[in-house]
Structures are given as structure tokens and as C-alpha cells.
Amino acid sequence: MSTTAVQPERILKDLQQLWAQMAVDQADAGGVLRACAMTLVVVAENAADAEHVRQTVGVLMHNHPSRAVILRPSGDGGSGAELDARIFAECWKPFGKTQQICSEGIEVTAGRSGFAEVAKFLVPLRVADLPVVLWCRGTHVFASGAEPGPLQPLFPLADKIIFDSSEVVDADSALQFLRRLRGRGRRVADLHWTRLTGWREVLAHLFDDRALQPSEVTGAQVTFGGSSVTTCAHYFAAWIRTALPAVRVSIGSGDGPRGLHSVKLFTAADSLTITLGSDHCVEVSGCGRHYRSMLPSSSEEALMQEELGILGPDPVYERVLTA
Amino acid sequence: MTEVRNPFADPLRFERRVPECAIVIFGAAGDLAKRKLLPALYRLAYDRRLPASFAIVGNSRTPMSDEDYRSRMLEAVKQFSEDGAFDEELWKRFAANLHYVAGDVKDPQLYVALREKLNTIGQANVLFYLSTQPSYYEVIVDGIGHSHLSAAPEGAWRRLIVEKPFGHDLGSAKELNSRIHAVFREEDTYRIDHYLGKETVQNILALRFGNGIFEPLWNRRYINHVQITAAESIGVEGRGGYYQEAGALRDMIQNHLLQVMATVAMEPSAVFEPNAVRDERAKLLRSIKIMRPDEVDQYAVAGQYKGFRQEPGVNPDAQTDTYAAGTFFVDNWRWAGVPFFIRSGKKLPKRVTDIAIQFNQAPLALFGNAPGSGDGEQKARPNLLILRIQPEEGISLLFLSKEPGSGMRLRPVSMDFNYGTSFGERSPSAYETLLVDAMVGDPTLYTRQDMVEASWTVIQPILENWNNRRFDFPNYESGTWGPAEADAMIAKLGRTWRNS
Numbered sequence: 124m125s126t127t128a129v130q131p132e133r134i135l136k137d138l139q140q141l142w143a144q145m146a147v148d149q150a151d152a153g154g155v156l157r158a159c160a161m162t163l164v165v166v167a168e169n170a171a172d173a174e175h176v177r178q179t180v181g182v183l184m185h186n187h188p189s190r191a192v193i194l195r196p197s198g199d200g201g202s203g204a205e206l207d208a209r210i211f212a213e214c215w216k217p218f219g220k221t222q223q224i225c226s227e228g229i230e231v232t233a234g235r236s237g238f239a240e241v242a243k244f245l246v247p248l249r250v251a252d253l254p255v256v257l258w259c260r261g262t263h264v265f266a267s268g269a270e271p272g273p274l275q276p277l278f279p280l281a282d283k284i285i286f287d288s289s290e291v292v293d294a295d296s297a298l299q300f301l302r303r304l305r306g307r308g309r310r311v312a313d314l315h316w317t318r319l320t321g322w323r324e325v326l327a328h329l330f331d332d333r334a335l336q337p338s339e340v341t342g343a344q345v346t347f348g349g350s351s352v353t354t355c356a357h358y359f360a361a362w363i364r365t366a367l368p369a370v371r372v373s374i375g376s377g378d379g380p381r382g383l384h385s386v387k388l389f390t391a392a393d394s395l396t397i398t399l400g401s402d403h404c405v406e407v408s409g410c411g412r413h414y415r416s417m418l419p420s421s422s423e424e425a426l427m428q429e430e431l432g433i434l435g436p437d438p439v440y441e442r443v444l445t446a
Numbered sequence: 447m448t449e450v451r452n453p454f455a456d457p458l459r460f461e462r463r464v465p466e467c468a469i470v471i472f473g474a475a476g477d478l479a480k481r482k483l484l485p486a487l488y489r490l491a492y493d494r495r496l497p498a499s500f501a502i503v504g505n506s507r508t509p510m511s512d513e514d515y516r517s518r519m520l521e522a523v524k525q526f527s528e529d530g531a532f533d534e535e536l537w538k539r540f541a542a543n544l545h546y547v548a549g550d551v552k553d554p555q556l557y558v559a560l561r562e563k564l565n566t567i568g569q570a571n572v573l574f575y576l577s578t579q580p581s582y583y584e585v586i587v588d589g590i591g592h593s594h595l596s597a598a599p600e601g602a603w604r605r606l607i608v609e610k611p612f613g614h615d616l617g618s619a620k621e622l623n624s625r626i627h628a629v630f631r632e633e634d635t636y637r638i639d640h641y642l643g644k645e646t647v648q649n650i651l652a653l654r655f656g657n658g659i660f661e662p663l664w665n666r667r668y669i670n671h672v673q674i675t676a677a678e679s680i681g682v683e684g685r686g687g688y689y690q691e692a693g694a695l696r697d698m699i700q701n702h703l704l705q706v707m708a709t710v711a712m713e714p715s716a717v718f719e720p721n722a723v724r725d726e727r728a729k730l731l732r733s734i735k736i737m738r739p740d741e742v743d744q745y746a747v748a749g750q751y752k753g754f755r756q757e758p759g760v761n762p763d764a765q766t767d768t769y770a771a772g773t774f775f776v777d778n779w780r781w782a783g784v785p786f787f788i789r790s791g792k793k794l795p796k797r798v799t800d801i802a803i804q805f806n807q808a809p810l811a812l813f814g815n816a817p818g819s820g821d822g823e824q825k826a827r828p829n830l831l832i833l834r835i836q837p838e839e840g841i842s843l844l845f846l847s848k849e850p851g852s853g854m855r856l857r858p859v860s861m862d863f864n865y866g867t868s869f870g871e872r873s874p875s876a877y878e879t880l881l882v883d884a885m886v887g888d889p890t891l892y893t894r895q896d897m898v899e900a901s902w903t904v905i906q907p908i909l910e911n912w913n914n915r916r917f918d919f920p921n922y923e924s925g926t927w928g929p930a931e932a933d934a935m936i937a938k939l940g941r942t943w944r945n946s
Contacts, residue, residue, distance in 0.1 A: 156864070320459050327454035328463060333601075337453050366453035417494070429459065439456045 129206045131247040137210050138227055145212065145225065153221030155214065158188035161254045161434070164245065164281065166194045166274060168261040173230065176260070181213045182424045184226040187431040190250050191228040194241060206244060207232040242276035249280065254434045257281035258427070262290045265297045278309055285430050287314040288354040297354055301444055312433075315354050316440055317426040321418035322383060323362065325397055325405055334410050335388060335395060342389040343372040349381030356383060361446040362439070464490070464885045466497050467571035468564060472551060472586050473578035474504025474515070478609065480522035483577060486877035488523045491540045492531050495882060501543040501567045503560065507550050515546035528875060551578065551586045557593030564595075570602035573884055580611055584625045591629035607636045607884055610701045611692065612893070615909055616902040623895045636884045637893040641702040642709070643876030643883075645865065646839040648891070650709045650801075651723075653833070653841065661714070663805070665780045670828060672710060672786045673802040673944055674703050677794035681751065681924070682768070687759035694770035695748070695905060695912070698790035704731060704901040705893065706835075707786055710801055711776055720890040724897065731900035735775040742911040744938070745773040749929035750919035751793040765917055768792045771932040772908065773939065785939055789932060793924040795945075799835040802944050804828050813854050827858050830944070839873070840864040
């Protein structure tokens with residue numbers, strides 16, 4: 124890794140030199156292959172978060188080789204250079220191969236001049252003709268409400284913008300924020316929706332298996348834990364409403380930690396409940412079924428892998444968001 | 447029955463789900479089951495693609511308990527699993543649903559025992575997998591039929607997967623199809639050609655029909671010829687007995703390589719649905735010009751490597767083709783006059799399967815006489831699009847580029863797409879893909895009766911010619927690219943093999 128002066132052209136030149144040097148260094152060990160399928164821009168919350176992001180991005184690159192640009196707010200309130208950058212390479216060796224596959228990264232430290240400067244700075248650093256994904260970490264981005272927030276200048280650069288509303292206290296305004304962006308033509312994603320994939324799959328399979336017929340469902344209840352309703356409860360309820368428009372769906376609170384606790388579907392004669400159980404499982408009971416199903420990993424890496432796999436339209440989420 | 451669409455479906459995010467079912471594998475102690483089927487099924491379980499109650503019932507003649515069979519398959523899974531992915535706890539759960547029924551496929555009692563086992567397991571949906579010697583296929587299908595194992599309860603299904611070869615000539619293929627259809631409907635019959643399950647073969651469709659730049663060039667005006675090569679560096683490796691009855695033409699060209707050719711040359715289907723895609727493949731196979739008997743010597747070459755007759759189990763006088771090459775033409779407007787050269791052989795210099803699409807040369811050699819151009823590499827070179835199926839799956843485009851420096855020296859360069867690097871995630875094996883397809887009822891990548899019969903029709907004149915003559919075998923050395931006659935065959939049409 125090297126620190127570099129902060130003109131984009133210089134960074135690109137440094138990257139070229141880095142690759143040339145790695146090719147020489149690794150020539151006898153099978154060589155290196157530079158891989159890139161997108162530009163992934165990550166806005167870290169702070170310096171500590173940037174370290175965490177670096178590790179996460181290292182994992183993501185195996186499945187989604189990219190040029191990663193990690194934007195790290197400077198911790199000193201902006202003294203010294205407004206923008207600083209350093210480059211790095213992330214390499215791995217696929218099972219049974221001698222050649223290393225490498226992706227490149229740029230860590231940018233931004234000072235008080237804010238992200239308007241950063242946006243201009245990023246334009247030449249995007250890999251031409253490949254998708255740009257912007258991952259905005261933390262909840263501060265939702266705090267701007269209807270006002271253009273500090274990250275606003277970055278949004279037009281991205282083909283997809285990923286947020287995470289899991290820690291948001293005011294779910295309604297977070298959803299409003301996402302809807303506004305969507306309304307302006309931005310393709311948005313929310314990792315708190317992604318966390319529901321396992322739950323949704325369990326519910327969908329009940330209809331695949333004909334444990335329930337869509338026409339039999341008369342009502343649904345989504346229960347969440349914590350003191351305030353979460354975006355995931357809203358999402359799940361909206362998902363049921365978009366799938367079964369005639370069904371009345373209510374959202375209720377229950378005891379326990381934040382997040383989705385249970386989903387109950389009512390028929391005229393019976394009901395079926397999916398409840399969060401222990402060991403990262405959900406329990407399905409009712410309508411003649413009783414079993415446990417393991418949920419997929421909800422680690423940040425796993426959620427991001429799923430989102431990076433969808434770079435085009437996501438019609439189900441878009442319907443749910445705007446429902 | 448009208449299929450009700452699941453309003454909760456989210457195909458972008460949900461994995462295609464294997465329904466509750468059991469798979470009955472005939473020939474369960476054999477090589478295919480050990481090397482491919484069990485590792486593929488275990489991998490699907492590892493990736494959480496199988497329902498918890500998914501059951502496997504293995505059958506072979508060898509007496510074994512369930513536990514013995516599990517131990518054997520554990521070894522196989524550990525030895526043959528890709529990426530070495532193995533989880534002890536998962537194996538315990540997987541193995542609990544692994545059962546074994548010993549018995550001779552000719553014995554009606556076997557089917558009674560299988561019925562009892564399936565009743566105990568309690569799965570209504572059953573997939574039968576014929577992984578035995580082909581000579582048993584008809585007996586097994588009859589056995590399934592007579593014992594009514596093929597009759598599914600209301601709302602359930604019974605399907606049959608048949609491994610190649612589907613017959614040994616056109617007549618036997620028709621006979622096999624008719625025996626199968628006496629028990630299973632065509633839509634419940636899945637003839638597996640594992641080449642079609644390979645990601646890179648599927649990617650041919652994506653390349654051709656998902657991109658705008660290739661299809662306009664994909665015709666006789668721009669394509670000079672196509673070479674399809676499936677070369678193996680090894681010999682018959684203990685399969686001499688089987689192989690001497692099959693040969694390269696039957697073992698590779700009739701099925702895998704003609705299917706690949708059909709994928710390369712077919713017209714786009716109106717929709718990406720199983721029968722629409724298979725209709726186009728079948729149409730292409732039916733459009734391949736059938737050789738007249740007097741054309742066979744001109745357009746087909748048989749070879750046998752030195753040492754084949756000394757392999758264990760091989761007749762010292764065997765006339766088996768361990769190498770076969772053919773020139774095929776497609777009688778349609780898109781491809782009229784464009785030769786498709788197909789070859790496959792054992793003991794060739796390296797293991798490679800690829801498709802090379804050679805484009806016509808630029809109409810004018812503009813740089814051919816440029817000052818300082820020199821010769822050699824400077825000669826006009828046609829563009830080549832190479833679809834690499836194995837190893838190093840990917841796509842390369844060869845084109846000419848100017849060498850740095852003064853003068854206009856051109857040099858061929860390669861623009862490469864490599865599957866492993868652009869998509870870091872592991873590609874499922876062909877058997878994983880195809881097994882899931884059969885269980886979810888998607889036959890897109892399976893071969894239909896008319897396709898099998900069309901490809902046998904293409905091969906039949908060559909088979910008849912070769913069956914009625916004695917070759918002066920062996921005619922090529924191990925480690926070479928096959929007999930000289932194959933070079934002569936392609937040279938007659940003004941082309942050369944791409945031996946790189």
C-alpha cells in the first residue's frame with residue numbers, strides 16, 4: 124500500500140505501477156490476474172468503520188471483483204489535506220490454481236470540504252463502462268430527511284445505491300427518503316430488506332408446496348420487537364399486500380429485541396405462523412405443517428453479496444418500496 | 447391442471463427450490479454415481495438447495511446395508527467433491543436419508559423392494575436415474591412400468607433421467623425411446639447430456655442472444671468456418687471394454703458435440719422456455735446435411751492411437767475409433783456453405799474442449815505491404831472467437847493490433863474473458879445444474895427424443911460406412927493431434943486445424 128498525492132490521474136498511474144510491479148513479483152509464482160467487474164464506492168462512517176469496511180470489501184471481491192473506493196471521513200475535523208488517498212490490492216488464490224486473482228482498491232480520506240469535492244474526484248476513478256455501486260453505511264444518511272444531505276453529490280455517480288435502515292429509529296422517514304430517491308430515478312436497495320430474503324423464501328415455499336392457496340388467505344399479522352416499528356416490518360407487510368392485494372395486513376409489536384418476530388397468515392379455518400426461533404432458525408407451524416428452517420447468513424458480507432448480484436431492476440423490492 | 451403462479455415468487459433472490467422428492471439411482475455403486483452424482487447431490491445439500499427430507503435410494507447388485515452404502519459414498523464424496531467442501535455435521539443429516547436396496551434389475555422383486563422403501567421414506571415425487579450399463583435401460587424401464595412405480599399419486603410426479611448413450615444407432619435409439627414411452631411420457635423423460643449443463647455451454651446462448659454485437663455477424667457472410675474440438679490427453683483409463691463398443695463418434699460427437707454445434711448454430715428462440723429453446727436446437731440438428739455414402743470418406747475420418755489394442759479389455763483387433771473427425775454443413779440460409787469441423791479424440795496432446803469461430807479475413811490486406819512490416823506475423827490473420835468449455839472456461843477474441851514502435855507491424859493479441867475471475871463465485875458442476883433442473887421440472891438443458899434421433903440420423907451414414915470397412919489402425923501416435931487424414935480432410939476445404 125502506498126500513500127499518494129491526490130490527483131485522480133496520479134492514483135491511476137500508481138495503480139498501473141502497482142500492477143506492473145506485482146506482475147514482476149509474482150511472475151515465478153503463477154502470476155497475477157487483475158479482475159474488475161464494477162466500481163464499488165463505500166462511504167464509511169468513521170475511521171474505525173473504514174478498517175472494518177476494508178475487510179468486508181476484501182471478502183466481497185472474491186465474488187464481485189471490483190475497483191473498491193473506500194471513502195473515509197477524516198477524524199481531525201478536516202485539518203491538513205482536504206483529500207488524501209492511498210491504493211491497495213486485494214489478492215486471493217482460487218482453489219487448486221497457482222495464479223492469484225487481484226482486485227484494486229483506493230482509500231480516500233475526505234476532510235471538511237465535504238463530498239461535493241469527492242464526487243468530482245471520483246468521476247475519473249470509476250472504471251469506464253462498468254456499473255458503479257455506492258454503499259452508504261450507517262444511518263446518518265437518513266437523517267437529512269427531505270433536505271439534500273452531504274452524500275447527495277455522490278448519488279448521480281451510482282447505478283445502484285445501497286443503504287441499511289436496520290438501526291433507523293424513524294422507519295417512516297427512512298422509507299420516505301428511499302422512495303424520494305427512487306422517485307428521482309435512482310436505483311436503491313436496503314440491506315434491511317435483504318435480511319428478509321430467508322423469511323420471505325420460507326413463506327413463498329409454503330405457497331409452492333400448496334400448504335396454503337393465495338385465495339385462502341384472509342388476513343396477515345406482522346409482529347416486530349423493540350420499541351418502534353422497523354422498516355423490515357413495513358417491508359414485510361407491504362410485500363404481503365403487493366402479493367395479496369385483497370388481504371388486510373396489520374403490524375403489531377411484541378416483546379424482545381428489535382426486528383421481525385413473527386408473521387401470521389389467517390385462513391377461514393386455520394392460521395399459519397412463522398416465528399423467529401433459536402439458532403438463526405424460523406419455526407413454521409399451522410395448516411398441518413410444523414418444522415424449523417434455517418435462515419441464510421445475515422452477515423454484512425452475505426447481504427452485500429446478494430445485493431451486488433442484482434445490478435439491474437429489482438421489481439419486487441421496487442413494488443414493495445412504493446406500495 | 448392449471449398452474450397457479452405463486453404471488454410471493456422472487457426469482458431474482460430466491461434459489462430455484464427442489465421440491466420434496468426422492469431420487470432412485472440404478473447403478474448406485476458405479477463410477478458415475480461415485481464420481482459425479484453423489485458429490486453433486488451432496489454439494490446441493492451443502493449449498494442448502496435440497497429440502498431436509500430429500501432422500502436417495504441407491505441400487506446395485508452388490509449386497510450392502512444402508513450403513514455400508516453410506517460409508518462408501520462418504521469416501522466418494524470426500525474424494526470427488528469439488529473445492530473439497532465437506533461438513534461432517536451436514537454429512538450426517540444427508541446420510542440419514544441415504545438408503546440402499548440391493549437387487550438385480552432383471553428381478554421383479556427388486557421393484558417390490560424399491561416400492562416398499564419408497565413407501566417407508568414417504569416421498570410422493572420420485573426421480574429415477576439410470577446410471578447403469580445402457581444394455582439395462584430397457585429392462586429397468588420395463589421393471590418400473592410393470593411394478594407401477596411410474597404411477598405418481600395425484601399432484602405428484604415420477605420422472606426418469608437417462609444417461610447417454612441413447613441407443614447405439616438410429617434404430618436402437620428409436621427402439622429405446624419407444625420402450626421408455628411405454629412407461630414414461632416424453633415430458634417426464636430427461637435424457638442427460640452433461641455438456642449442456644456446463645456453464646460455458648449455457649453461456650453460448652447468453653453470448654449470442656444477450657448481446658447485440660455478435661448476432662449480426664453470426665452467419666455465412668462473416669463466419670468462415672467453425673471448429674469444435676474435444677481433446678483428451680488420456681486414453682481409455684480402464685474403460686476399454688465399454689469404449690471399444692462405443693468409439694469417439696458415438697461417445698462424443700453424436701451427443702455432446704452435435705449438441706454444442708446446435709447451440710452455436712441454432713436460431714434464437716422467441717422466448718426462453720424449455721420447448722422453445724429445444725425446438726430451435728432440434729431444427730438445427732435436422733438441418734445438418736446428411737452425408738451421402740460416397741461423401742463419408744471425404745468428410746469423416748476415424749483414428750486409433752497406437753497402444754489402444756493393448757489396453758486391458760480391448761480386443762487386439764479392435765476397429766474402434768479413438769479419434770473421429772467430421773465436416774458438417776447446415777442446410778439453411780444462415781449457414782449454407784460454412785463448414786463445421788468437429789473432432790474428438792483420446793491421447794491427443796492436451797485436454798481441451800473449445801469452439802473456434804473463425805471469421806472471414808478483412809477484404810483487403812491493407813497493412814500487408816506496409817514499410818517495415820516484415821513477414822511472418824504480419825500476414826493477414828483472421829479474427830477468431832474462441833469459446834473455451836474446459837479447462838479455463840471463458841471466451842477469447844483474437845484480433846490484430848499494432849506493435850509499439852515505428853512502422854506498421856501487426857501482431858495478433860487476445861482479449862480474454864475468464865469465468866473464474868470475472869465471476870468469483872463457484873460455478874455449479876454440470877450435474878448439480880442438471881439434477882436440480884430435473885427435480886424442478888425444467889427440461890431446457892435435456893435432450894428430447896427428436897433431438898436424439900436427429901443427431902443419430904446425422905451420424906448414421908458414417909457409422910454404416912465405418913462398420914463395413916476395415917481400417918488400417920492404429921494410425922496416430924499418442925500425443926499428436928490425430929491421424930494425417932484429418933488434416934487432409936480439412937485441408938481439402940482450404941482450412942487448417944487450430945492446434946494450439
